[in-house]
Amino acid sequence: MKYSVTSIVQHLVLLAISLAAAQAYAQDLEAIPKTAAKRGDSKEKIELGKSLYFDPRLSATGTVSCNSCHNLMEGGDDGRATSMGVDGLTGPRNAPTVWNSVFQASQFWDGRSATLEDQAKGPMVANVEMGMIGHDQVVSRIKDIPGYVVQFEATFGKTDSVTIENAVDAIAAFERTLITPNSALDRYLVGDKQAMNEAQIRGMELFESTGCTECHAGPALNGWQPGSDAEFVDFPRFEDSPYVEKYDFVADVGRSMATGDNGDDHYFKTPTLRNITLTAPYFHNGRVNSLTEAIRVMASTQLDVKFTDQELADLAAFMEALEGEFPNLTFPRLPSRSGESVIHASLNAGPSDQG
Structure with a gap:
């Protein structure tokens, strides 16, 4: 099959436009830093x-x-x-x-x-x-x-x-050493346009275009930036969502338990989405077991949006692109006291009264 010079040029132009559009959608996202050591972290x-x-x-x-x-x-x-x-x-x-x-x-x-x-x-x-x-x-x-x-x-x-x-x-x-860089998203953001597949790119574009990055922006996808103040988000935002009652989201009043200010009722810290595929179950009460359901819940409670099955699949694919590389860890050999335990059993031990 032969291609004309014109068709090749047109193809390259379309490809460039596509890549530029995808890059534009990544404007609220950043590669995660590879180190966070402080002076004195020997x-x-x-x-x-x-x-x-x-x-x-x-x-x-x-x-x-x-x-x-x-x-x-x-x-x-x-x-x-x-x-x-x-x-x-x-x-x-x-x-x-x-x-x-x-x-x-x-x-x-x-x-x-x-x-x-x-x-x-x-x-x-x-x-x-x-x-x-x-x-x-x-x-x-x-x-x-x-x-x-x-x-x-x-x-x-x-x-x-x-x-x-x-x-x-x-x-x-x-x-501070527990960082997972070099995810597919990180590699994509620094110029490797093959790092993410088409579904992941579609999911990223949808993630930004529907407003998810209002809260989940920045390198950790939690709104954090170096030196930034802590921010908290109302959850659930749309309390008439059917998922609010289904998953009992309003039972926990959130930040007001720490501040004593009723104005902070149902405000929570925005969690990182890094490695989100590995941290089920989801939300502050752990009531949602699957990632797809968590995306569906967030769309309803925070954006008042209902995604199609294809959109849910694309967003879940994007979440997979957030899995980073885990550092190699060796278990420490804990010091011990020779011949004697430091844990002393109580003769009056019984069930706790905290149940």
Whole structure:
């Protein structure tokens, strides 16, 4: 088959127009940074933070670690509607992913912590999570393990180095390494136009043209930009959506539980969409099990839009393009106390009164 010079030129022009249009639709999206290290994030501090992150002895029963609810072997969450803490107790909200959590202006669904360091303090002393009586008990538990004392002194100096501030500083340093770059979207945004397939490009265009990027913009697709203030979005926006009652979305009043301001009722932090295909179930209460249903729910409750089956498939395909490359992690060898446990069983142990 022969092609005329004119037909070839026309084809190239159409291709250029198509690529330009697709690129225009990517204007609200950015490749995710490959590093978020802060000054002072030494190798020693990161390794100490990793050990603390994986250590269940920081919980009252010795059974729950940070990784229990934010599993780094998978999507950075735990795959449950709501997480299970000490004594089998469960909390009210779905565990957000810890992958790329550094690219957020606040932590927790209600944004009650501004930093990774402050966030790390909370679960340790939450009754339904790690269940320690107070941070003094956490510090005492760490001090009971000689190997940790050595690590803290090597990282923070020999004077009063084992403190809760230093512990969460180390955990946060480790969490700042939990970044998943080089997704298909990232490669597409930096010029590899073969990185995304046609369905993913259609999904990206639809994602932007219907207003999803009002909230899910930027490198983490959560509205975050370096140095940006925390923002919160009303959810559900259209309360007459049939999904509001179906999934009981208004039972949790959201940010007002942290601020005490009724004006913050039903406002939540915008979650990252990075690796969203790996973090089902969805929403703050974990009531929606499938990604396609989650897209359908968001269209109805936030945009008052109903997508066709093809549009839903294209949007889901775009979400697949957000899966990044996970760093290789080695499990830490946790320090131990020779011949003696630091977890002391109570003779009066019984069922918790928090159920």
